[in-house]
Amino acid sequence: MSKIDKNPVGHINLKDILHINVSKINSLNSGVTWGFELTVPNRVYHLYASSEQERLFWIEGLTSKITKVKKSDEKGGLVGFMKELQIKKDGSPSSSPYKVINEYASGSVISNSSFNGNDDTDEEPDSEMSANLSTLSNKTRLEKELENKENIIGKLKEEKLAFEQYAKELADEKAQILMENKIMMEKLDTQSKDLLEKKILNLEIEIQELKQDMQVLYFDLSEEKELTENLIKEKAHLEKVFNSEKKDLENKAEEYQSAKIKAIELMNSGSYETKESKTTNWSLLFLNLQRASSKYRKERDEYYQKNTRLKKQMENILVLVEKQNPIICKYTESLEKLKKNKNEFESILGRITYCLPLYNSEVAQLLAFLSGSVSDIDSTTTSQSISTLNDLEFYDLIKNYKYQKNTLDEQYDFGWIDFSLNTSSSNFISNSSGENEPLIEGDTVQESKEILKKSVEYLENSLNTLTLGNQELLAKTLPQEYTEQIDNLFQVLESSNKKLIESKANLKQVELDINTLAIGLESRDEYEYKMEIIIDKMEPYLHGVSGVEDSDSLIKEIEKLSESLVSSTNSFKSQSADTDNKIKELEKTSDNVEELISSIFTNFFSHQQKTLLETLDGYLCQEKALIEQQVATPFKKLVHCLLSVKKKCILLKALDELQSKSTKAAAYKAQEDDQLDMMVESVINMFQQKDQQDSAAASAQDQYYDTPIQWVIPPNFQRIDHGSYLFGTKKISTSILAGGLVVRVGGGFMKFEDFVKKYGKIETIKIIKLPNRKSMSLNLKRQSMSFGSTKNLQSFSPDKKIINRPVSRTGNYQVV
Known part of the structure; x- marks a missing residue:
């Protein structure tokens, strides 16, 4: 309905309207004709608008109005917004009342009035109707904004529930993956241990990625929650401002109506006479004042809007930068894992190389003891003949090693021990690991020195065979090319992380400057308040009330207020120009940040980088497993057996000392x-x-x-x-x-x-x-x-x- 007849006939009761919907006729849904239907009992009205936006406005406005009317149990009312003002002329029984019908159609205001008086007074009802219509238009606009924001809040809540459901699905998927992993662990045998550990590692990486995704989702939900809270606060603020403005307008309307009635009564009674000649053009003064106020409000609102847009842009950049932290952490974990494998590769060879001469030294001292090189078993030299200085190194080497006896060891009777570090047999007696320490195999049946000597000789020959067969593997080092590549990866990571930290620091400083900018009025504008006071004072002059002389003080106040408005308008223009410059600088900073992020993705997550990391990690894991299998594990077994024999020798010496003391x-x-x-x-x-x-x-x-x-x-x-x-x-x-x-x-x-x-x-x-x-x-x-x-x-x-x-x-x- 793009047009409404200026002489409406009949009316539609709002409570009788059943529903409003878009027209089902295709010809009324395109071009300049956009139809909608108004359904009442036993009848359907077909209406149309000139655009789709206008049709949507009518549908939403009528629906909202019908809902409010039904809630408040109002009966009747015309389509649109209607007010009737009943005003009678004193002393004129035949006078008819004013009747004002306000129809809000397509953003235009159509009014109809009738009055049986002089034509000079027709302007007064028209100005009153304009003020009322302007108030109602602002009210409708604010109500529509509030409804839109409530719809946005509802959608955000639905999205939040969807995100929570998605997080729950991720948790269920994680539990399912853990269950599948447990079933796989039970089915696999010991031969596939390496493959199983690799699969477990991959699953842990996937779990970490899922956790990071959940953190990102949580961050997004927090951001949406913050936006929702801001919308709620803004809604409350708008409601507060609307109520305040509505109350002020109602008070002004009442005062204006009262003053107008009094003025009309005075004019009819003839108590005052209008001056024939006016020295001041009050209408021109009022027009200039209104024009200055309009420019001031325009510049002020534009300034606040630019500041709001600047803060929003700043928040988006900070969110973009913060999202890079999980990416950097993920890549850092990959490099740390690579570095750990490299250190373990070098550490295994280094520890074995370091312990080889210590092992030979232990073998030599045990052979000397078992051969009876020192005849006096109770002498100080004999008590110190079995040294324990190297036991700490050996124990640290085999602390996680689990000894498994095989058929070749049966003739030498090696068993698992918890070796305690002692410097002599007497300390061995007092510093043993405790009464809960398990007895080593064969403790209660002591072997002779000859059998123990054969065991030590067997361990010596086994080490010689091990070292001769793996000389090339023991001398192996990490290729220089791989070392340089790993160092280069850490340098790129450090450089990118440093640039990202610098960008964040700069953005934080810019954010502090932007936060000082105002984005709205904290209280009522002082100029608007002064405008209302001066307009109230100008009202008698504007209506041409007789007997009122020009006021020089009022004219000075008007001129002073106009100058203040012009000065404030220029100040807002200057501040708005500064905000434009900051927006441009922030856009450049945003481009630099996006370029840095793009380079991070190129350096860290390109196909070439992934291939390089996989190659280095695969090489280190393969070499480490080869060293563990062929050198480290056999050597740890030999060290364990050596310590077992050594403990038996210490025990043998302790028994010798006790027997000797018992004899003497x-x-x-x-x-x-x-x-x-x-x-x-x-x-x-x-x-x-x-x-x-x-x-x-x-x-x-x-x-x-x-x-x-x-x-x-x-x-x-x-x-x-x-x-x-x-x-x-x-x-x-x-x-x-x-x-x-x-x-x-x-x-x-x-x-x-x-x-x-x-x-x-x-x-x-x-x-x-x-x-x-x-x-x-x-x-x-x-x-x-x-x-x-x-x-x-x-x-x-x-x-x-x-x-x-x-x-x-x-x-x-x-x-x-």
Whole structure:
């Protein structure tokens, strides 16, 4: 409906309109005819507009108005916006009222008025109607803007929900990938371990990429949230301004209406006479003042709009720069991984090369010890003959190595150990790793020096075979070309990162300057307020009220306000020109940033760069795996076996020292009133005398280094009660049977001499491995207080497994 008749006939009740929709006739949807339909009960009105935008305006405006009318339960009203003003003339019973019908069609205002008075007063109702229509037009525009912003907020919320759903799908996909990875790990065997690790690494990289994508999505959602909050704030501000302006206009309209009625009454009564001659053209003054105010508002609004556009452009550039951080991090991780592989490649060869002479030195000192180069086993030289200075290096080399025994090692009896660093056998006894330390295989059955010597010789030959067969691999280094390429990649990364940091710093400085620019009024404009005051004062002069003389002070105020408006307009023009310059500079900065980002993508993520990274990483992984398989793993196994033999040698030396001390120590002193204890003393003295004779015979025949350890009395051997003794970690029960000293073992008896030869060394080794001799003595004292009688003594059972555990009185023996 592009035109509306100036003499409307009839009306349509807004509550009766069922719905409004676009016309279904194709001929009314193109060109200059854009139709829409208005449906009421039992009838359909076909209307048209001159453009599609105008048709959309009518549909949205009528729909909004119908909704508000139905909500407020208003009954009736014409299509459009209608107001009626009933004004009667005093003393004129035949006068008809003013009737003002405002139709808002296609942005134009059509008015119809009737009045039975003089023609001179027709201008006053027309000016009133113009003011009312202008107010209603602004109200409609603000309502439409608010509705559009509410629609935008709804769309943004829908997008937010979509992003959250997408993030949830990503999390589900991640969980599914982890589940598939777990199933693959269960199905694959040990032979495909390298391939599986590579697949796991790729999956972890994909997970990292998904996490980065989720971070980007979260950042976008945060930005959308911030925009939504800004829109809500702006909406609240507009509502506040609209309400304030609406209230001011209503007050002015009431005052104006009251003054107009009074002026008309005075004119009709003849109390004032209009001056025949005017000295001042008030209409011209008002026109000039309005023109200055219009220019001022125009320049002010343009300045604020440019500042808003400048800030928005600045925010877009900062967002673009921030989005490069995940890209730089991703590429940095790739290079760090490459550098890690390079360092591991060089470190493996370096550590093996460093440990080779240390290994030979250890072999030499063990062979010297096992060959009996030092005859005096108790001398200071012998105590220091097995050095532990290199054990820290060896332990660091094999700390993550898992020993696997094969058939070739069975004859040498190598086993896994937790080697503790000690400088002598005495320290070995007191600084052992603890009572929970597992016994190495063969600890309870001590090998002879000859067997241990053969084991060391086997380890020496194995190392020689390993080094001779892999001389080329041990001397291998990373090609100079690859080293230069890796260094070049790090230089490019550092340069790009430095430029990006500089750009961000410059942008931050520019952002601080831009944030100082105003983008709107924080409070009411002072010039608009002054304009309202002066217009109120000019109103009598503009209407030509009789008896009002010209005011020189008012004219001066008008001239002063006009000058202020012109000055402020020029100031806004100057500031707007500065903003234009800043916009141009920011566009240049934006071009530089985009060029830098383009170069980052070219340098980091081109096909050539990806191929180079894959080539370098593949070469390093292949060479590292080859070194691990052929050199590192066999060498770690040899080092482990060497430390195992070394610990057995230290244990052997400790047993030698204990046996020697037992032989040279004072005889066991029994209690005189205990016949059984005196027999135990005689048996132990017999052991010492026999051992001295065997040692003398071995020395005479030069058989020192292979002399076996026949017997060892545990160093904590002591009497607890009659017939009850502490023997290592066990409590034994002795008695006299058939004239001989016996020990109860299980359901039978064993001679005391046989018992010492069979279990003395085993119990001594266990005592050696206890962490603290003092704490052991305290436990012995506590146990001795509970052994007041022999009723609870039970026999020793060799069938039980020998382990370290707390005291138990439920078994066949007691453990300290």
